[in-house]
Amino acid sequence: xxxxxxxxxxxxxxxxxxxxxxxxxxxxxxxxxxxxxxxxxxxxxxxxxxxxxxxxxxxxxxxxxxxxxxxxxxxxxxxxxxxxxxxxxxxxxxxxxxxxxxxxxxxxxxxxxxxxxxxxxxxxxxxxxxxxxxxxxxxxxxxxxxxxxxxxxxxxxxxxxxxxxxxxxxxxxxxxxxxxxxxxxxxxxxxxxxxxxxxxxxxxxxxxxxxxxxxxxxxxxxxxxxxxxxxxxxxxxxxxxxxxxxxxxxxxxxxxxxxxxxxxxxxxxxxxxxxxxxxxxxxxxxxxxxxxxxxxxxxxxxxxxxxxxxxxxxxxxxxxxxxxxxxxxxxxxxxxxxxxxxxxxxxxxxxxxxxxxxxxxxxxxxxxxxxxxxxxxxxxxxx
Numbered sequence: 001x002x003x004x005x006x007x008x009x010x011x012x013x014x015x016x017x018x019x020x021x022x023x024x025x026x027x028x029x030x031x032x033x034x035x036x037x038x039x040x041x042x043x044x045x046x047x048x049x050x051x052x053x054x055x056x057x058x059x060x061x062x063x064x065x066x067x068x069x070x071x072x073x074x075x076x077x078x079x080x081x082x083x084x085x086x087x088x089x090x091x092x093x094x095x096x097x098x099x100x101x102x103x104x105x106x107x108x109x110x111x112x113x114x115x116x117x118x119x120x121x122x123x124x125x126x127x128x129x130x131x132x133x134x135x136x137x138x139x140x141x142x143x144x145x146x147x148x149x150x151x152x153x154x155x156x157x158x159x160x161x162x163x164x165x166x167x168x169x170x171x172x173x174x175x176x177x178x179x180x181x182x183x184x185x186x187x188x189x190x191x192x193x194x195x196x197x198x199x200x201x202x203x204x205x206x207x208x209x210x211x212x213x214x215x216x217x218x219x220x221x222x223x224x225x226x227x228x229x230x231x232x233x234x235x236x237x238x239x240x241x242x243x244x245x246x247x248x249x250x251x252x253x254x255x256x257x258x259x260x261x262x263x264x265x266x267x268x269x270x271x272x273x274x275x276x277x278x279x280x281x282x283x284x285x286x287x288x289x290x291x292x293x294x295x296x297x298x299x300x301x302x303x304x305x306x307x308x309x310x311x312x313x314x315x316x317x318x319x320x321x322x323x324x325x326x327x328x329x330x331x332x333x334x335x336x337x338x339x340x341x342x343x344x345x346x347x348x349x350x351x352x353x354x355x356x357x358x359x360x361x362x363x364x365x366x367x368x369x370x371x372x373x374x375x376x377x378x379x380x381x382x383x
Contacts, residue, residue, distance in 0.1 A: 014038050017066050017108060021052065024103030024110045027059050041065075051113060063113040065099070069106065081235055082106050088234040097139060097298065098230060114230060116222040122270040124218075124253045128227045130272075134280045135301055136231055137245055138287025141210040154214045154238035155341060156201050159192075164348055168192045171350030177360075184364045191343055191367070199381040200340060205241045208330065210288075212240035216248045218257055228302075243327060246284055247334020250277060251369065262358030266365055281327045282306060285320065289313035336373035342366020 015033055022029050035057060041049040053063040069082060089109070092098035100112035123129050158164065169192065172185045190196050213220075214236040222230045256267040272280065286309045290296060293313045301309055314320040346363010349355070 013068075017050065017052070017068070020103075020105075020108045021064060021066060021110050025061070025064065027061070028054075028064075031057070031059070053113075061112070064102070065111045065113045067109045067111070069108065084237065085233075085235040088237050091143070092140065092234070095139075097136060098232060114222055114224065116224045116230065119218050119221040119223040119229065121218050121252055121255050121257060121267075123223065124221075124249065125270055125272050125276060126227075129223065129229060130276070130280060131283050131306070132227060132229045132298075132302065133221065133231075133249065134246070134283035135287035135290065135298055136229060137213070137216070137249060138284040139290050139298060140213060140231060141242065141245060141284075142288045142291055143211045152239060153201075153204055153206075153209065154212060154236065154240045155244070155337060156204065157238070158341075159197055159200065159344055164344075165192050167350075168344070168347035171347055174350065176351065181360055181364075184367075185347070185360070188343055188347055188363065188367050191340065191370075192347060196381055199379075200337065203333065203379060204337065205330065205333075208242045208326075209239045210242045211237065212245050213237055214240055214245070216245050217252055218255070228299075241330060241334070241337075243330025243332070243334035244337055245334070246280060246327070247331045247336075248338040250280060250331065251335055251338055261356050262361045263356060264358075264362065264365075277331065278324070278328060279306070281324055281331055282310070285323055285327060286310065286313055332373060332377060336370055336377060336379070339366045339369030339371075339373060343370055 011033070017038070018028075018031070018033055018036065022031070031054065035055060037053055037055055039051040039053075041051055047067045047069045050066050050068070051063065052066055083106075086104055086109075089098060089104075090101055093101045099114055102110040102112075104110070119129070124133065169189075172189050174185075175182075177185060213231060213234065215233060216231070220231060220233045222232060224230075250272060254266055254268045254271045256265045258264060283306065286301065286306070287298070290298065290301060290313065296312060304312070310317070310320055343363045343366040346359050346361075346366060349359040351360055
């Protein structure tokens, strides 16, 4: 009986999704539920994705992607965040940075289905992918839409919320951990205390805020067979300092994703060299200025060498070198702050059956990253 009810529930949900698709994609108006197929795809913290395709009829588009929102709403993805994400998804769709959008509301979004897959962490530092990803990220960070979001740091806002701090404290004091994990959680408690939070706020460069994605990880990067990449999911988009997204992207190279819990292991085999990090920064700066270049967009940029692109977007090589030097510093700072934020999320979410991912391990690994780059940058909380 339970299986029949579950199947009926699925059919009802699919019927609702098809009705919504018909409202937004006129060519699908004549289709019924028996003429299409739904395939459940990977899900994030706040949405479940479905590949939807026509089984027999020759109708275009033959395949679509529909996102069902509302999963785990307690993660903080509230109505305001959803509305903000819709604005930016539409913008990047129009700029051909992201998938084409056919329509949306607060429950569903119908998108172009990109024949792609989620990128692997070891692919991020591939020469061609590095170029495409860094340019795309720079282009996203270059947009300015003040009417949509406040000119404040995403990180500062997030770690300053009393509700979040209280949740972290609750998880620190749980008695269900192994002795080793309990020690780790106690050792990370200082991260949510006033001195460390004030330190994080103090080191964030307020004069170099850009529009940041703030959730760059492999699950939000699609790669096609050609090597072309698309960055998706803008729910956490907000202002942050320029090196944060790039620093987080570079850290992703050492998070080897696993199919089962804990869902990741740290593997530094594919972590970029110093020269490769510099190249990430150079391509990012090209992307950041791409909108100012005449007759040049992301796809056209793929055809030119790095040296040619620098000349196309910079009139003064000295200016490029100065910006590159600053971005390199900010990117290492971005790695440190990203490590802190991972640790904060580990404390915030704690042990849970809600997700397959082991957020406690994620937090511990983030803490180690934070300490590593804090020491590398010679930064002290008491300074």
